[in-house]
Amino acid sequence: MVLSANELTLGYRGQAVVSNVSFHVAAGDVLAVVGHNGSGKSTLVKTILGTLPLIGGELSWHGGVPSEIAFLGQRSEFDTRVPIRLRDIVEMGAWSRLGFAGRIDPAGRAAIEAAMERTGTAAIADTPLHMLSAGQLQRALFARTIVQDAPVILLDEPFTAIDQSTEADLLALIDQWSGEGRAVIMVLHDLSAVLQHCHAALLLGRGTARFGPLDTTLTPANLVDLAYLTPSQAAWQERMFSRDAGSLSGGGDV
Amino acid sequence: MFEWLEYEFMLRALAATSVLSFSIAPVGAFLVLRRLSLAGEAMAHAIVPGIVIGFVIAGLSVASMIIGGLAAGITVALLTSLLARFTIIREDASLASLYLISLALGIFILSAGGSAVPLKSFLFGSILGMDDETLYLIGATATVTLVSFALILRPLVTSTIDPVFHESRSSRPGLVVHWFMFLVVLNLLGAFKALGTLMAVGLMILPATAARYWVSTLTGYLVLTFLFALASCWAGLILSFYASEVPSGPAIILVAGAIFFVSVLFAPQGLGFLRRRRPSPR
Numbered sequence: 001m002v003l004s005a006n007e008l009t010l011g012y013r014g015q016a017v018v019s020n021v022s023f024h025v026a027a028g029d030v031l032a033v034v035g036h037n038g039s040g041k042s043t044l045v046k047t048i049l050g051t052l053p054l055i056g057g058e059l060s061w062h063g064g065v066p067s068e069i070a071f072l073g074q075r076s077e078f079d080t081r082v083p084i085r086l087r088d089i090v091e092m093g094a095w096s097r098l099g100f101a102g103r104i105d106p107a108g109r110a111a112i113e114a115a116m117e118r119t120g121t122a123a124i125a126d127t128p129l130h131m132l133s134a135g136q137l138q139r140a141l142f143a144r145t146i147v148q149d150a151p152v153i154l155l156d157e158p159f160t161a162i163d164q165s166t167e168a169d170l171l172a173l174i175d176q177w178s179g180e181g182r183a184v185i186m187v188l189h190d191l192s193a194v195l196q197h198c199h200a201a202l203l204l205g206r207g208t209a210r211f212g213p214l215d216t217t218l219t220p221a222n223l224v225d226l227a228y229l230t231p232s233q234a235a236w237q238e239r240m241f242s243r244d245a246g247s248l249s250g251g252g253d254v
Numbered sequence: 255m256f257e258w259l260e261y262e263f264m265l266r267a268l269a270a271t272s273v274l275s276f277s278i279a280p281v282g283a284f285l286v287l288r289r290l291s292l293a294g295e296a297m298a299h300a301i302v303p304g305i306v307i308g309f310v311i312a313g314l315s316v317a318s319m320i321i322g323g324l325a326a327g328i329t330v331a332l333l334t335s336l337l338a339r340f341t342i343i344r345e346d347a348s349l350a351s352l353y354l355i356s357l358a359l360g361i362f363i364l365s366a367g368g369s370a371v372p373l374k375s376f377l378f379g380s381i382l383g384m385d386d387e388t389l390y391l392i393g394a395t396a397t398v399t400l401v402s403f404a405l406i407l408r409p410l411v412t413s414t415i416d417p418v419f420h421e422s423r424s425s426r427p428g429l430v431v432h433w434f435m436f437l438v439v440l441n442l443l444g445a446f447k448a449l450g451t452l453m454a455v456g457l458m459i460l461p462a463t464a465a466r467y468w469v470s471t472l473t474g475y476l477v478l479t480f481l482f483a484l485a486s487c488w489a490g491l492i493l494s495f496y497a498s499e500v501p502s503g504p505a506i507i508l509v510a511g512a513i514f515f516v517s518v519l520f521a522p523q524g525l526g527f528l529r530r531r532r533p534s535p536r
Contacts, residue, residue, distance in 0.1 A: 049422045073418035082287050082415050083466065083475045089415070095408045096423050128470035129415075154422075 001026050001062045002183040009056035010043045017043045023202045023211040027181040032188050035204030036227050041187045070150035072141050074157050080129045086140045087125040093147030115146035135166035155186045171197050258495045266384040270392050271487035277396035278441045279480035280403050282458035287414050291459050296353040298442050298455035300330035302360030310367040316387040327439040379450035379503035388447045395444035406430050453503030460510035467521030486510035
């Protein structure tokens with residue numbers, strides 16, 4: 001176990017946004033955090049990062065608070081008009097280990113090159129930030145996350161406005177992190193194919209939370225209950241889902 | 255045509271503004287990148303009453319100017335964030351209100367108190383004003399600024415580009431930002447004798463905005479900002495030497511303004527009139 005949360009109450013200045021939040025993440029787990037706008041997803045992210053104090057409950061890091069949580073925030077909070085190159089963004093992943101002025105050693109340099117190679121950004125390493133597409137920027141930020149080499153990785157809506165092939169490449173990277181025994185927590189904007197790469201889900205909504213394996217947590221009943229879907233959307237989704245399941249299992253009938 | 259080299263006050267002014275350019279350029283560069291240009295402008299006016307009260311109480315001393323300026327700067331910054339937090343007025347509006355009050359108060363005290371410094375040099379600077387104390391102040395400002403930048407450059411870059419990432423990594427994320435604002439006030443005070451309180455912030459902003467049009471690396475940006483600041487100071491001082499009725503502040507800022515407009519017109523990331531016209535991509 002890396003992180004466990006017991007009956008958390010989260011919010012700002014004593015005002016609860018969501019309570020009864022319990023979940024746990026083990027090494028190699030990929031946890032999806034899903035919920036409607038204002039359900040407390042960002043509040044949870046800040047709480048895990050330690051920038052927002054808990055109102056109640058207990059958040060325990062087993063094996064000590066990690067020295068580094070690799071965090072990738074929403075791109076809307078990113079300023080691309082600063083005159084730097086893609087390579088500098090990836091290097092930022094190494095800065096916290098280097099302190100104020102330490103130089104990057106050859107091993108660190110090699111790690112940065114490898115991360116750009118892995119994310120397919122090596123060829124555009126010297127491109128200025130404002131010339132990058134959304135997908136290229138996100139690849140660079142994933143490369144930065146690789147360079148951080150952290151046991152816990154926290155991603156906030158990493159696939160919003162990203163094209164399909166970039167999404168596929170980055171999802172392969174998440175699978176790799178999971179295989180390397182890192183714990184990945186990922187806030188998702190919508191219920192997409194991305195969920196196939198997750199092992200568990202935390203559903204937030206209506207001031208409360210549900211946690212468990214995907215198939216028992218993200219059920220139509222729960223999604224309606226926690227205001228993620230309207231009943232008619234859920235019924236439609238269920239019909240689509242059962243038709244898919246039918247065609248998969250009973251293939252010979254037609 | 256080099257007779258200005260024969261005057262000691264001119265040599266002092268050239269030396270002082272050269273050192274000042276080293277220090278004010280990186281501060282201005284990050285002020286622009288952090289989208290704080292207008293906040294810097296407001297801050298420059300907000301520190302006026304502090305400087306003036308220092309003058310009236312303790313006379314023309316650098317120490318009183320620094321203490322007064324810093325006190326006024328911190329007071330206005332604190333009041334601004336308090337008003338933004340606890341009242342319905344937003345931060346920009348409360349800052350604008352406070353700096354206007356502050357500037358008016360400063361000029362009022364200066365005129366009523368009958369200071370030895372003429373209002374025109376106070377507001378717009380003078381090349382005759384570079385006494386020993388001012389040179390020491392500029393030297394100290396440059397030293398503090400450059401050492402600070404060596405220490406805070408990485409967190410400052412991170413918090414400028416990706417503030418949430420910076421917060422996730424730092425136990426005291428606000429420290430870098432507050433230290434940076436302190437450097438802004440310090441450099442405004444350093445620039446104040448040569449440029450005047452109304453023009454000092456111009457040397458911070460204009461070289462930085464002009465340089466941004468030409469470069470796409472941070473090192474290139476900082477170097478070019480410095481070169482533009484230096485060129486503006488030298489050309490402006492010489493201009494002010496010949497047109498002796500013109501105070502040095504507006505002369506320097508007009509040169510910086512000319513560099514800015516040339517950059518807007520011809521630089522690759524401006525309107526790019528020098529760029530070879532390529533066939534349109536579509």
